[in-house]
Amino acid sequence: MSALRPYFALMRRDFKLALRRRAELLMPLAFAVLVILLFSIALGGSATRLAPVAAPVIWVTVLLAGFLSLESMFRPDVEDGTLDQWLAGPVSIIGLMVSKALAHWLLFGLGLTAATPVLAMLLKLPVELLPMLLLALAIGSFGATQIGLIAAALTARLRRSGILLAIIVLPLYLPLLIFGSGAVDAVRLGDSPRAALLLLAAQTLLLTTLAAPAAAAGLRIGSDNPP
Amino acid sequence: MLDWLEMQGHWGYISASLIVTALLIAADLIPPWLRERRLRAEIRARLRRGQG
């Protein structure tokens, strides 16, 4: 267990920091509610028009809200020199990336998923779709966090990354969105969501193995310690 | 403009495709070509000044 200590320490630190900056933690949630509000207003607010688009709109909203938290993933670590300490230190960067992604997903991915019942209520999502939506979001947001980890690492040392981050991340979200909202759609149509859900999980698994090494390689770029 | 294009029939779409392709290729090719020419001229001018 002692070999894993630095990785748990990093997770603990990230939790502590996030809980100390509660406003930053709640911002994505507020953003998600705002987007839902705008959609409901634009669509006229009646349940007959909202219910059919509720699940896809929630999917897009959660992906966008999670995306907002990416810019601050490595920014503080770059600014106070923590990142260079990691790169110079003996601890595996790939392992640190895994714990970073895990902490980020627990804070933002699961956080947003937990808030989904409220979003679903606002959008008049049919109740029988909610369990599948929650399951798909929990899996899909993990995959989205992995994509976000890569993009955040590649743009960590840039002064401004907002729109660039969007262009990098959003096209890669596409398969997650397709399988994720496909699973909910299957339940709505009375089909089996098995295929979509398994494909979503497979995609997330692949991204998980890919993300940590890619992010580690990305963070080394521009440092004084090339591999 | 699209209405006008649709009035031209099949060959209208074909020539529009050809024109757009030619324009995009020109946009792809001409800027780097000009940049390299300017760079070469610059380096040569500096070399001449250095020798003269």
Added chain:
Amino acid sequence: MNPLLRWFHQLGSPPYFHAFATRWMPLAGYCALALTALGLYLGFVVAPADYLQGESYRIIFIHVPSAWMSMFIYALMALNGAIALVWRIKLSEILFLCCAPIGAMFTAVTLITGMLWGKPTWGTYWAWDARLTSELVLLFLYFGVIGLASAYEDSRQGARAAAVLALVGVVNLPIIHFSVKWWNTLHQGDTVKLIGKSSIHPSMLWPLLIMATAAKLYFVFALLLRARGMLLEQERAKHWVKESLGSRP
């Protein structure tokens, strides 16, 4: 040493590549031009009209070769990115950076000609067809690579960061294509097909193959042109540049 391997090593040296590009660029350019003229003549004059689609099917003589190129260039770009990341060969970084805009251009040509073909054939400029959708995503993957590379002040750092992104993209591209196809069959059935896989008449096959070869040669020409320019820019203070430019008036 194996002669082929030695050639690759030589190609990695900037002066050798500069000479190589200067020697082969005109040949690639003129061949591309001649083949394009021949392909256009065979495709747009000689080949008969398709009895189902009429004249407008001729757009595929541009659309299909550029679609092939858009994917081929992404793969080549990722390969150069991998070489640049592993062996840190400067020339690979340059080739990687130079592939991206040419690939984006071919992707844009594919999209626009696809839309112009779609209107007379499907009755609409844009259908959320699996191939067109994947091609649109590909365009954004190119934009991501170009944007990331140019966001770094140091061009070599930018090239390496973008190379990581291109490798992530190359792993994801088949998944994106598959997911879009899955989504497409789920929502609208296989209603639209870009080209029938069935027998294609030789009078249509030849112009297609000639145009595809011309596109490839054009790519070689454009890549050498861009790479030579970027190489000169990065190495302008080096001795070999002065030597090779100073020797001629």
